[in-house]
Amino acid sequence: MVTQTGTETDELRVWVDQDLCTGDGLCVQYAPEVFEFDVDGLAYVKDGDGDLKLAPGSRVDVPTHLRLDVIDAARECPGDCIHVLRRTDDVEIAGPDAE
Numbered sequence: 001m002v003t004q005t006g007t008e009t010d011e012l013r014v015w016v017d018q019d020l021c022t023g024d025g026l027c028v029q030y031a032p033e034v035f036e037f038d039v040d041g042l043a044y045v046k047d048g049d050g051d052l053k054l055a056p057g058s059r060v061d062v063p064t065h066l067r068l069d070v071i072d073a074a075r076e077c078p079g080d081c082i083h084v085l086r087r088t089d090d091v092e093i094a095g096p097d098a099e
């Protein structure tokens with residue numbers, strides 16, 4: 001489900017604002033290759049090697065085959081805290097700051 005122009009082909013990056021994460025796990029269900037809980041019960045992004053990125057605001061590339069799953073997770077995230085950005089210009093295409 002993509003409704004905004006360009007998202008079908010743009011390379012994307014994603015980050016999670018843990019300050020707002022409710023820990024419900026929807027994102028982990030959608031894209032377990034990208035999102036994972038740490039011991040604090042909050043969701044974090046992880047890189048292509050599967051390493052959790054614990055620093056606040058850490059961004060990772062979204063694998064092409066998971067683009068729609070990550071966008072759906074951002075749109076349905078109860079905490080409104082998943083930010084999906086277009087890699088070329090950092091414009092948020094899904095998440096609380098998307099138009």
Ligand code: SF4
Binds near residue numbers: 076077
């Ligand atoms: S869907 Fe949003 S609120 Fe829920 S665990 Fe993932 S980042 Fe946190």
